Amino acid sequence: MNQDNDLVLEVRDVRTTFLTPRGPVRAVDGVSMSLRAGETLGIVGESGSGKSVLGRTVMGLVSNSPTTTVTGECLIDGRDVHTLKPNQRRQLWGPEVAMVFQDPMTSLNPVKRVGRHITEALRLHLGVGKKEAHDRAVELLRQVSIPEPVRRMTQYPHELSGGMRQRVVIAMALACDPKLLIADEPTTALDVTVQKQILDLLASLATERNMATILISHDLGAVEGRTDRVAVMYAGRTVETSRTSRVFNNPVHPYADALLASIPRIADDPHTVLRAIDGSPPNMLNPPDGCRFAPRCRFAVDRCREESPELRDLADGTDDTHLGACHFPLLPARQEVG
Amino acid sequence: MPSDKFRADKTKRTRTLVLGGAMLVVGLALMVFGWSTPTLVLAAKAVLVLGGVALVFQGISRLVVAIRGKRIDLLFTLAMIWLVGLCIVALLAPLLPLGEHNDVAKTLLEPTNMSPKLLTDHPLGTNNQGLDMLSRSIHGARTSLMISLLAVSIGTVVGGSIGVIAGYFRKGTDSVIGIFTNAVLAVPPLILLIALSTFLDPSLRNMAFALSLLTIPSMVRLARANTIAFAQREFVMAARLMGANRFRVMARELVPNVILPVFSMAVVMISALIVAEASLSFLGLGIQQPDPTWGNMVAEGEGGAMEDYPHIVLVPGAFLFLTVFAFNLLGEKAQQRWDTRSAKL
């Protein structure tokens, strides 16, 4: 089997620019990534780093329009989302790629019963009959661990708790058995205890169905241990990407390092001091020259402010790639000093 | 002790019951006395009757509390009884054994300007042509309700659809619709109606059409604002991802959400339109005599008739007042329940 055929998603040098009255906003600025069936990718970064725009661009929800330009390629199952006609693109949504949104309060229609949310997806895409759609929907609700699925079918969204609603949203996304699932901060709006349940549910569903998953989050804890690989985004660019454990144990980019230092981790010695990252993310209307993290970087020198670092493989010697965009990547020795 | 508490509850209940009953009886007595004592001046009559009404109202409230154990919104209940009753008699008016309402030829032998006397052929009196006031008021209700309901329906359907389209498509469509609604809103409604009446003859259909013009702009605005708010919710995006096209998103996702606030607004508008219709008829621009409407009945009181025979104005006035009041209560309730601002989601 050819390796390339295995790719569910291939993104090459995607740039998304919003033309706003105050000037162009380069929300995504040259991101590449690829995903195989069953593989899980975490995308992390601060608020405003372009994670959601990237997710929506990959889906084709953000696409070329009078106020938006998208360049580069987003191949889902070999087809470029952005060159497809709108109705062809609609056919991708559901069976090929589906999305779970951030806020389960607003991602369900308040006047539609839970059941109809799911059966409509089934009937529109798969053309199954009423009875079969109902049975399948009950089965989906059971798969996302909703108790008493038959009774839930006839309830309205406001009768469900936030966690239950998010499970319904997940069931909706799974209705047409997508090959790729994009979850954009699926747990941000939920209680901490529920967050873990939902994340674990997503992880187990992905394994069960051999489904490629992109988990977008600003919470590194959500990603750790649940994704195969992770990409750290800063100001519309990928600054570091590798196997999740590598990034967590041995970050090469000062931003990834700072991000890791800003969250509590179970493995840490209990007296570790948490560090906040100084400064704020750059203004996307007018990003700094050179490395975009330079103004906030503890190690920045003149070269960082002038020359933009390329994403390159910094994993000397091992099989894994470990890409980082930094002129002076952190080496284990330097990390100890810093 | 539960049984003690129960007993205390029971005595309290009985007391409320007795008090309520007494208030009801006294109130009724006052009303009847005030109404039927010919020697009293009008003001004294009015005070007695109103006092009686207040007592009866309180009495019924207490009785309900005592019997059902919980409070009900009595004012609202009464208003609904009035509305439902009025709608039924208005619908069935041609079948009911009512006096003559518009054919003067048939009332040559009837007394004219007769004051209201319950338990006669003309419980609410007659007008200066001997036409029965009760019958005229009910036929007036028929016209008023028909015109305003028709106008509100037209306004809701047309204005609502335009608003949803403007709110969903935005851009050029929205600007054009915005200019159109602002233009209509810029013309004072009464002037617009008077202008229309110069070239439309005052038939029921034309009146409804003209009045619906008053409701369309605010309906457009309301539907548009709600559509914009709902279109930003993620379920719209989710629906698109499930393969719904724009038309389906509009019809199946947005309209069902927008319909509730629009509907509650429609209820509020009914009362405004009843008043508008009455004003036009009063000015002689609406349905013409001898066909009765509340507005043209009130107008019969012009030229001294009101001083001599106050019931000519008071009877249609009371119908108008009670109906508008009841619709306002209903509208308020509808908005509380359905408007997005108070909705849970």
Ligand SMILES: Nc1ncnc2c1ncn2[C@@H]1O[C@H](COP(=O)(O)OP(=O)(O)OP(=O)(O)O)[C@@H](O)[C@H]1O
């Ligand atoms: N439609 C739009 N028009 C103009 N600018 C936009 C638009 N959508 C997003 N942006 C800008 O793009 C940048 C990236 O936004 P995005 O929503 O992707 O951030 P994010 O990483 O998802 O943040 P968060 O964690 O808060 O969700 C932001 O600066 C935002 O202001």
Ligand SMILES: [Mg+2]
């Ligand atoms: Mg986001």
